[in-house]
Amino acid sequence: MEIKIVKTANPKEKPEEDSLIFGVEFTDYMFEMDYTEGIGWHDAVIKPYGPIEIMPSAMVLHYAQEVFEGLKAYKTPAGEIQLFRPDENFKRMNRSNARMCIPQIDENFLLEALKALVKMDESWIPKSPGTSLYIRPFVFATDPFIGVRVSKRYKFMIIMSPVGSYYKGGMVPSRIYVESEFARTVRGGTGEAKCGGNYAGGLAAQQKVHEMGFEQILWLDGEKRQYIEEVGTSNVFFLIDGVFVTPSLEGTILNGITRKSVIELLKHWGETVEERRITIDELYQAYQQGKITEAFATGTAAVIAPIGTLGWKDVEMTFNDGKIGEYSQKIYDTLYDVQTGNKEDPLNWIVKL
Amino acid sequence: MEIKIVKTANPKEKPEEDSLIFGVEFTDYMFEMDYTEGIGWHDAVIKPYGPIEIMPSAMVLHYAQEVFEGLKAYKTPAGEIQLFRPDENFKRMNRSNARMCIPQIDENFLLEALKALVKMDESWIPKSPGTSLYIRPFVFATDPFIGVRVSKRYKFMIIMSPVGSYYKGGMVPSRIYVESEFARTVRGGTGEAKCGGNYAGGLAAQQKVHEMGFEQILWLDGEKRQYIEEVGTSNVFFLIDGVFVTPSLEGTILNGITRKSVIELLKHWGETVEERRITIDELYQAYQQGKITEAFATGTAAVIAPIGTLGWKDVEMTFNDGKIGEYSQKIYDTLYDVQTGNKEDPLNWIVKL
Structure with a gap:
């Protein structure tokens, strides 16, 4: 045409x-x-x-x-x-x-x-x-x-x-709240599609956590309110005991392109990445055992958004003393340098005009 | 203003x-x-x-x-x-x-x-x-x-x-399929709101059941895929053992105005109406025992849409021999006559200009 x-x-x-x-x-x-x-x-x-x-x-x-x-x-x-x-x-x-x-x-x-x-x-x-x-x-x-x-x-x-x-005064770790009343979607719904309805439906929860003093929501699955899905409109990663864990694509979460790129980059560096279902209970247990060293969200707008604090019911989990993690910074810098042409493109991501 | x-x-x-x-x-x-x-x-x-x-x-x-x-x-x-x-x-x-x-x-x-x-x-x-x-x-x-x-x-x-x-050639009972893969919504979602996203999300299921030879979907709850919620974009009623049963408003289904009017009308007539949670298993059991004498959907467009057949997995339940039920017809006629001013308005529903 x-x-x-x-x-x-x-x-x-x-x-x-x-x-x-x-x-x-x-x-x-x-x-x-x-x-x-x-x-x-x-x-x-x-x-x-x-x-x-x-x-x-x-x-x-x-x-x-x-x-x-x-x-x-x-x-x-x-x-x-x-x-x-x-x-x-x-x-x-x-x-x-x-x-x-x-x-x-x-x-x-x-x-x-x-x-x-x-x-x-x-x-x-x-x-x-x-x-x-x-x-x-x-x-x-x-x-x-x-x-x-x-x-x-x-x-x-x-x-x-x-x-x-996105980070005018430098990267700042954010405060995220684990939402268990509002649901974003459920198996058989439109969670995997980048459709308007998913976003309008999430606004009320976003307002609620803002009023509670948090910046974004961590969504749990609609069925059991146990499995971790997304942070706001981004995917999420946890570094647990030296392994990067991110929720697997079960049809309810967005198949993020930054998510995919981060997985590819970590593997390229020789790191272990697990795409699997992970419950908030498992996460909290790992936190209590001091095994979670970093947490971050991934998306097009921010690229990497380190998570400083995760509120859940009346608990606040703080990762890496609320500071930017080593990997969060390294992944951000690498993606940024590849995207802007400051570094070569080892994984063939860039399309030049 | x-x-x-x-x-x-x-x-x-x-x-x-x-x-x-x-x-x-x-x-x-x-x-x-x-x-x-x-x-x-x-x-x-x-x-x-x-x-x-x-x-x-x-x-x-x-x-x-x-x-x-x-x-x-x-x-x-x-x-x-x-x-x-x-x-x-x-x-x-x-x-x-x-x-x-x-x-x-x-x-x-x-x-x-x-x-x-x-x-x-x-x-x-x-x-x-x-x-x-x-x-x-x-x-x-x-x-x-x-x-x-x-x-x-x-x-x-x-x-x-x-x-x-709506009924050019007279009322015709419809063929409805009980959907258990696609979900319309879930507790904590937008199911009760009359928002666009609920409708766009339902189109794929509508297409699927059309291809299967049915006219509409009966939606089950997103959590257990057990509780009956709505038919297409309408509410639903079953006449079981002489009692009218319709799903209660749990925040996931539309609070229909025709639904509300049908409940008020039935009560006005001295009938028993139960607004409660009802599972597809209970419905099927009642069907096997020959207790379901009528089923119909309610909405603004059709007012009353009698359900002739309900497909579920490989079963087809036929109500009232697939013919329009006595109450379906009577409720439709009464609502129609009140709406169009052919009958007086016993429950004070009409606003005249």
Whole structure:
């Protein structure tokens, strides 16, 4: 499919690199393409970023048939543009689409479209340490019909936002609370899909733990309220007795790309990683025995977020004296250096433009 | 708050009453109002039905922070306009809003706005038997921000669509399948909220049972896959040994207004109704003992949908020889007659315009 290009007559003024805020300002361009049953995906276009028109009856506004992705583009010291594992994002988007009954999208075409869009907005990729261009591909149901069924029309878009360093004053370990009343999902639900409903459903718990003085939730499984699943919208790792343990993919948690990369990197370093089910009881026992030396969350936004304290009922578990762990720092630094082109790419993750 | 009125210059041609399709055609007008943090709800307006503009970064398109309602307006034989329990819809909307971290909306104002809108579109209320004006109030997050947090801006709208008789060729008992792989929700999730995510998450199961030759899903609880919850997007009743049994409201199922009305009506008739937890094992046992004489689903669209056959694993349970039960018909007729003004309103459900 050919991508039509509509140039902007009024390029926007770029924000200062030292005051970038996540997800607020967007670049000059966006990518858009529509799906119609019987026709397929059509009318691919890169055009000036701006409002879209939808009918108030558009199914997304009623039944939330929608999926999104998140990844980043970086400018290397040599001035090259690079993307971190974009193929993994588009593969996951298609898996999410399958779960949400949204039609599949050609992954090679998506990569081509993304490259074309990033190229158009090349001047928007910030260069300061810690900054990047956050990329948001997403798809939603546009059928102007308010019966409950699978939509016959969709819109796929990519929008992009320059973002500042996640850790402005340096990495700070966070306070996480183990939630056992609210549930994020359950076996047979949409937990593995990166769909809107999972995120809206989590907001009330996020508000609750904020009020309790914690920054994020550690979700337990919906069935037994025992198995550890995710931290907020990130995956989670514990270093127990010298072994890295992370919840296995049982269909209820997000198949994180940073999670996958951290596992690959640790194995590349010769470390032992166990992907398995782990209960909060087992974790607490290991904590009491002094076996947990580090805990951290992984995700696209923060890359690595060390966990300083884990609240559970009336207990507070503190890991590594509440300080950043050796591995948390080393993994962060390595991923950051590979992503930004400051270090070579031993595991073939980078796609250059 | 004052409601601004913008008149249409081009009233649309109305569809034929004998060929009305659910949720496809909309009336001449819609109601719209916005919320901004620090200001509250503002800019209430009734204006010509048409597309709306939102930013591609609007939170609803990414994180599905959205809630909806559904109710109907009827024209009585005497030409009066009446609504069925609209106060219940707005109360439930505010309960859904609370779960989804959406600000509360003044219920009296909503009723006033709804009445004003229905009045403007009075000529759109169809008069033929079985027809009505379907009303869709909904609210969604419009904040142009792609971080995961509670939105600071929302849009509330009411759109309306004339709908034909749900049972064109008369009521037909349906084939329902008891789903035990997919889950709709779980304790601590969003099951009780009328939020988009619940509906998008159910589409895959709906597709699956269609392919198996069934029309809808009977959902079991997410935890034990034992307790009966809902049928599709409706509540469910079984007549067991002369007692009407319906799943109790445990926070995972929708607090249906037709459900509530059916319970009130049955009690008014002197029948026994039990709102309690009921397992699929208990149901099957009662079926084998020949104790189940009727089964039906309740919802705004169909009012009453008799269940002819319930598939579970490799078993098919047929109720009342697959024919419409005596009570199913009687409840349907009574509700229909009260809703359309063909019978007096013994339980004070009707709001006249």
